[in-house]
Amino acid sequence: MSVQVHWFTEQPYSFTTEDVLAEHQDESYFTLSNRFFDPMKAHQLYNEYHEQYAFADEVGFDGIMTNEHHNAWWCMKPSANIDATAIAKVTKNCKIAILGNVIPVTTNPVRLAEEIAMVDVISGGRVISGFVRGTPVESLQANINPAENMERFEEAHDLIIKTWTTDGPFRWEGKYYHNRIVNPWMKPIQKPHPPIWYPGTSSVESVVWAAERGYAYMSLGSLLDVAVQTNELYHKTARAAGHDTGPEHYGYLIRAFVADTDERAYEMGKHFMWNEKYRFKSIEEHADPPGYRSRDAAKIASRRVQPGFGSWTYDDLIGMDNLIVGSPDTVIATLRRIRKELKAGYLLIYGHEGPMPHKDVMRSIELWGTEVIPALKEDG
Amino acid sequence: MGQTWVEECREYGGARLQMMKGGEGPPLLVLHGAAGNPAWMGYHEELAKSFTVYAPSHPGYEKSTRPDWIDSIDAVAHFYLGLMEDMGVERYSLLGFSMGGWMAAEMAAMSPHCLDKLVIGSGVGIKPEEGEIAELFTVAREAVAGMRFFDTSQVPNYEETYGQPMTREQADQERNNRETATRWCWSPYMHNPNLPHYLQRVSTSTLIVWGREDAIVPVECAELYRRAIRNSRVHIIERCGHIPQVEKPQEFLEAVVPFLRGE
Numbered sequence: 001m002s003v004q005v006h007w008f009t010e011q012p013y014s015f016t017t018e019d020v021l022a023e024h025q026d027e028s029y030f031t032l033s034n035r036f037f038d039p040m041k042a043h044q045l046y047n048e049y050h051e052q053y054a055f056a057d058e059v060g061f062d063g064i065m066t067n068e069h070h071n072a073w074w075c076m077k078p079s080a081n082i083d084a085t086a087i088a089k090v091t092k093n094c095k096i097a098i099l100g101n102v103i104p105v106t107t108n109p110v111r112l113a114e115e116i117a118m119v120d121v122i123s124g125g126r127v128i129s130g131f132v133r134g135t136p137v138e139s140l141q142a143n144i145n146p147a148e149n150m151e152r153f154e155e156a157h158d159l160i161i162k163t164w165t166t167d168g169p170f171r172w173e174g175k176y177y178h179n180r181i182v183n184p185w186m187k188p189i190q191k192p193h194p195p196i197w198y199p200g201t202s203s204v205e206s207v208v209w210a211a212e213r214g215y216a217y218m219s220l221g222s223l224l225d226v227a228v229q230t231n232e233l234y235h236k237t238a239r240a241a242g243h244d245t246g247p248e249h250y251g252y253l254i255r256a257f258v259a260d261t262d263e264r265a266y267e268m269g270k271h272f273m274w275n276e277k278y279r280f281k282s283i284e285e286h287a288d289p290p291g292y293r294s295r296d297a298a299k300i301a302s303r304r305v306q307p308g309f310g311s312w313t314y315d316d317l318i319g320m321d322n323l324i325v326g327s328p329d330t331v332i333a334t335l336r337r338i339r340k341e342l343k344a345g346y347l348l349i350y351g352h353e354g355p356m357p358h359k360d361v362m363r364s365i366e367l368w369g370t371e372v373i374p375a376l377k378e379d380g
Numbered sequence: 381m382g383q384t385w386v387e388e389c390r391e392y393g394g395a396r397l398q399m400m401k402g403g404e405g406p407p408l409l410v411l412h413g414a415a416g417n418p419a420w421m422g423y424h425e426e427l428a429k430s431f432t433v434y435a436p437s438h439p440g441y442e443k444s445t446r447p448d449w450i451d452s453i454d455a456v457a458h459f460y461l462g463l464m465e466d467m468g469v470e471r472y473s474l475l476g477f478s479m480g481g482w483m484a485a486e487m488a489a490m491s492p493h494c495l496d497k498l499v500i501g502s503g504v505g506i507k508p509e510e511g512e513i514a515e516l517f518t519v520a521r522e523a524v525a526g527m528r529f530f531d532t533s534q535v536p537n538y539e540e541t542y543g544q545p546m547t548r549e550q551a552d553q554e555r556n557n558r559e560t561a562t563r564w565c566w567s568p569y570m571h572n573p574n575l576p577h578y579l580q581r582v583s584t585s586t587l588i589v590w591g592r593e594d595a596i597v598p599v600e601c602a603e604l605y606r607r608a609i610r611n612s613r614v615h616i617i618e619r620c621g622h623i624p625q626v627e628k629p630q631e632f633l634e635a636v637v638p639f640l641r642g643e
Contacts, residue, residue: 027520140518145566147559283520290517290558299552 001248001345002377006063006097007056008253009352011049015041016073021278028282030071030137042076048358054090055362059369063095065348068102070141074279081115088123096123099199099218100130104152105142110182113163117188125189130197131157136292147291152176164193202230205297214243218251218348224321227252228342251346256324258331258367269325273314274354280310328371335376384428385420392463394447399436403428407472408640409464410435411480414516414561417442423625426633430641440560442553453564457486461494473497473640477625479504479561489578497640498586500605502597502622504570511598513570517562530593530621536629579608586612587639589632591620
């Protein structure tokens with residue numbers, strides 16, 4: 001399999017300005033009042049983002065990745081499945097990587113199984129279904145007990161898989177979910193079900209969970225050396241569990257912007273730092289509420305000092321190969337260097353952020369399609 | 381004078397329970413609030429002069445383990461009713477603070493015949509009609525600490541008890557305690573909509589104690605408990621916050637001890 005390249009944007013509400021954030025955002029990003037949201041402006045942004053999706057498909061991206069966050073001015077996707085439906089209708093060929101549905105915060109996993117199956121049917125079988133525990137904020141906004149997150153995740157996962165793979169009607173009586181008659185008419189095209197991917201930020205628990213089940217792991221934006229370690233842990237664990245895993249089980253998400261010249265790309269890439277000091281702002285009770293992690297994991301985390309994103313400058317991140325900007329040649333050379341260290345079958349290109357002008361993003365997508373992706377595919 | 385209490389470990393219902401026990405006299409079960417049960421406090425010592433005081437750490441708190449089934453306040457209420465029976469204590473008085481007050485009220489509704497007297501101190505459990513029970517889980521812990529007392533200068537030994545930085549082990553303990561409270565009180569937040577109805581059958585003689593300036597559970601809840609429990613009365617402590625037994629222990633004990641002794 002040659003490398004598969006996916007397009008990704010958070011779909012930010014890019015009209016959010018630093019002066020508003022400085023004055024009105026108090027404890028954490030998700031408490032900024034939604035009175036600063038203008039739906040007509042969002043309408044305009046959605047249209048641009050969907051044009052970008054259509055163009056990415058046209059120029060040769062293998063897939064488009066979507067995701068879900070709530071109460072977030074930096075991500076206008078409260079439903080990954082609705083965005084996936086939009087992708088299905090504005091594209092013809094590319095995969096639709098839903099990374100992912102926040103399954104522990106739903107009250108009805110069968111409904112999610114139906115929706116994902118529906119997108120698979122609408123798109124002609126192009127869905128990749130990712131499942132996530134979500135950031136703790138996704139639990140808080142849904143008022144789902146954070147201490148139940150992991151157990152809910154596992155039970156919702158089992159119920160969704162069973163819904164896709166077992167003829168109904170059947171009954172489900174679990175700890176958190178109780179469905180007397182599971183028999184949705186809608187089932188996915190892909191058999192036994194769409195591929196399951198597990199996106200995460202490299203916590204050991206999440207890597208092991210995915211590896212034991214042989215689900216492809218997507219490392220979301222970790223530093224390269226962490227991603228390399230995670231990759232080793234993943235394959236070691238997966239093989240011990242009897243799965244024959246390779247690069248097609250590992251993906252890496254990285255911020256990258258291509259322009260005609262290095263100078264232009266460097267200027268545009270500064271938008272990756274858009275409102276950064278507010279985007280990750282969170283009190284501990286929101287970032288890591290009681291019970292969200294196991295007692296052992298919380299104890300270990302409390303004794304580890306980690307330099308966080310937010311403490312590095314734009315130039316630091318470029319120097320660490322955590323953010324790539326440049327002409328096609330520069331970007332190709334950097335990605336080749338990264339792929340030498342990290343055997344990842346998927347590159348998830350986080351190619352847009354903040355108020356990057358639409359026309360520059362479209363030109364970037366074109367350069368990805370005409371120059372960068374073909375060069376990467378030559379490497380295998 | 382040596383230590384007047386002992387620490388015991390009891391196994392029941394799949395839990396291994398850590399319990400402080402001291403004093404002599406009729407049995408009194410003391411149920412702590414959401415923050416935990418860190419020490420044998422002055423009020424325990426005073427109560428132990430008249431009663432055999434049982435002060436367990438709830439399952440999931442401190443060194444007590446929590447089996448999966450104890451996943452709600454009513455589950456822990458069932459647990460304590462069973463535990464007391466298992467210990468051979470058939471009739472006892474019950475004193476519960478804050479979250480422990482809610483447990484005590486549920487226990488009274490489940491098994492009123494077990495109880496001699498009931499004291500609810502600043503209890504959650506009933507939804508206020510005017511105000512709200514303060515948010516404790518999704519706000520910074522410093523903000524929670526700031527809501528506990530009306531005036532820290534009137535808290536005996538405040539600096540020694542509350543003014544020291546936490547050790548890592550204390551921080552672990554606090555996080556684990558919060559996890560347990562989160563499991564039990566998340567939604568509906570800190571109350572059971574049916575509790576006032578359940579309390580209709582309780583005829584136990586009941587004292588409801590509250591600080592007038594409670595910033596966590598509005599003082600109106602004292603009146604709501606009084607309305608729900610027919611044989612009850614309210615004692616309000618002026619210029620006092622959420623934890624009268626610590627902020628104004630003298631006044632608290634002057635109200636509670638004679639009541640429990642039936643004087």
